[in-house]
Amino acid sequence: MSTQDFKIQTLGIVGSGAMGRGIAQIAALGGLNVHIYDTNPKALAAAREYLSETFAKLTAKGKLKEADAHAALARIRDAGNETELSDCDAIVEAIVENLDLKRELFRELEAVVGKHCILASNTSSLSITAIAAGCAHPERVVGFHFFNPVPLMRVVEVIDGLRGDPRAGDALMDLARRMGHTPVRAKDMPGFIVNHAGRGMNTEGLRVASEGIASFADIDRIMREQAGFRLGPFELLDLTALDVSHPVMESIYHQFYEEPRYKPSPITGTRLAGGLIGRKAGEGFYRYVDGKQQAPDEAPAPTQLPTRVWISRASHEGREQVLKLIAKCDCSVHIDAGHTPEPDSLLIVTPLGFDATTTAISEHLDPTRVIAVDTLFPLDTVARRTIMTTPATTPAMRDAANALFAFDGVPVSVIRDSAGFVAQRVVATIVNIACDIAQQGIATPADIDLAVTLGLGYPRGPLALGDALGPAIILTILRNMQDTLGDPRYRPTPWLARRAQLGLSLTHIEELR
Structure with a gap:
């Protein structure tokens, strides 16, 4: 990239599915000119209709002025081919998760865009460095990972590839704020921040269930009503759907070369094969009738007290x-x-x-x-x-x-014998993985907590949660689980162990000369 700074005013979007049209919506409302391109003209027409209807609904609800809605829609232009993206200051691709296709797209875009144009990928699981490797100018390739639905999930991860120019990432950080989103910065590592940190809740909840400790519903109830999370692991998996979640779990596990902390469960593989993928299919870990979860009733508590x-x-x-x-x-x-x-x-x-x-x-x-x-x-x-x-x-x-x-x-949940009960082991795993993200320097402690709070809806960031419960307590839980089970997935990360032993906050960053 050129050394001169510039402001992104015209944004290109390749892919008009749920993510592409969501990015187009917030960009247009943020005052940007938006060019959307899709190889499928029918998909492009559907996106235009969706955006028009969405702006109309927001206006009807009083959330958007009619003049602003008309102005935003007028700023969105359909691109008939890639050459019509030539005047864009930045382009975000929101196509299928396929490395070869993304590389090919960026090579084609490089032939038509200007030298200052930033090429951003909305990938959730692929390496930004690997995508950029197919480009003549990898320094302008940046990760720009939004979450679905984009207008409601107001966090976006900005990911620097190994050959990336930090100024390109800086420009996207600024762009995200102008579009009303909160940006967090991450190094190019599997899962980035949110999908990486989310392994704690999902994989450990599945591990508890696989050991026959408690039912799916009881595990969810414990994580909601005892630990204070908005959703339990199985409600969350039903919401995201296993056709999305299971491949991500497998991908992160293999990209980290079979790190035990991220080991997937055969439970999700079997349910995915059987079509029990979640809410959108009407059945997952729960059944859904008219979109409403059908949870089993709890038996009333006994009344005979001990003497x-x-x-x-x-x-x-x-x-x-x-x-x-x-x-x-x-x-x-x-x-x-x-x-x-x-x-x-x-x-x-x-x-x-x-x-x-x-x-x-x-x-x-x-x-x-x-x-x-x-x-x-x-x-x-x-x-x-x-x-x-x-x-x-x-x-x-x-x-x-x-x-x-x-x-x-x-209410009381009665569970079978388990090292760390349910809440202890899931919460300790969540905190430990966040500490490992900090240890690896993937993101700052502040961005880890911010990304997880906004991206996963946790009551507080995992490092702040560890501080509230006490780092020494979390360290004790992990060490005792590891002693009991002999499983390396529970080994404490050095970031946690050292700060717990020194009485420091888990957000503490040591000063280096």
């Missing part, structure tokens, strides 16, 4: 949470305060990262009476509580614990 309860002293914080909750119960439950529990006491443990069985054995407790309760999120503030049995826990003790923790009407 006597012994609470482990292994975790002071966990014990205090349970005692505080029981004190609010206003019932006849007796606290067994002995160091050795009475023979009829319900035994409550509050492990971090360990399963109930390992905890029972390490504390020399009768496994038939042991119940573990997840205290990562305070018991008195959550909208759902999770308790966990050992394989030997009797139904009577299980039901008594269920009744105890549901005494105030807060």
Whole structure:
């Protein structure tokens, strides 16, 4: 690219599908002249009709002035062929995810555009460096990854290829803001930021389900109502659809050379093959009737409270949470305060990262009476509580614990034995992967949290979430899960381990000379 700075005023878009027309909409509303090209004239006509109807609906709802709608539509021009894109300052391709086709397109565009024109790819999974390798001027090729639906998902990833000129990325950062979107900057690595960070929720949720710990619906309920996420992993997979999500999971896993943290699950492969891809097909992990999710009902909680309860002293914080909750119960439950529990006491443990069985054995407790309760999120503030049995826990003790923790009407999920329950292991994995993204320098901690909050709808960024729960707590959960399961997917990233041990924020960046 030339060293002179310039402002993008005319934007070309190749591909008039959902992504292309969405980018055209926000660009035109942002005051840019837009040229749309598609090899299929019918698709181009459909895009023009869609945009006209969309502007009309926005006007009818009072979200757009009629004059502004007419002006925006007038700024959008159909291009009959690639040569009609010659006066564009930047071109965004939004065609199919095929490396060879994208390379061929950019080679053809280079023959007709000016030397200052930026060539941007909306790819979600392909390497920007690999796309640029087919160009005579790879320095002007940049990733410009929007999310669907573009007008509502107000974040866009700007990705620098290895041969990219940073000024081209700077120009797209400015362009994104002019179009009303929030840009985040990333290095060219598989999954960039959002699709990379999203592995934590999806792959770990699938891993929990594959171990038979809990049902799809229970895992979703726990992640929503206990951990505070807007959607659980299976609701999210149904929304994005497995024909999109499963190939991305496989692609990122293989691009990272079979990194265990990103290992896909055969659950999604089997369901994809069977056509159970999600909401748009009417059936995925849930059935949908008239677009409404059909979730199974929960059984009512038992009502017979335990007579006597012994609470482990292994975790002071966990014990205090349970005692505080029981004190609010206003019932006849007796606290067994002995160091050795009475023979009829319900035994409550509050492990971090360990399963109930390992905890029972390490504390020399009768496994038939042991119940573990997840205290990562305070018991008195959550909208759902999770308790966990050992394989030997009797139904009577299980039901008594269920009744105890549901005494105030807060629903309780009863799950099978699992290192890290459900919320602990999924949240710790989310935080750990975000720390690994920071460790690799793919993006700044601020951009990681911003991208995930806007792109995935999480209640807060993964690094901010780790800070809120405590980096040392997250580190303990991961190490204990790794000790229990022997699985390298739970090994803590150095970014997390060092900051936890030093008492630093997960957003802390060390100063280098």
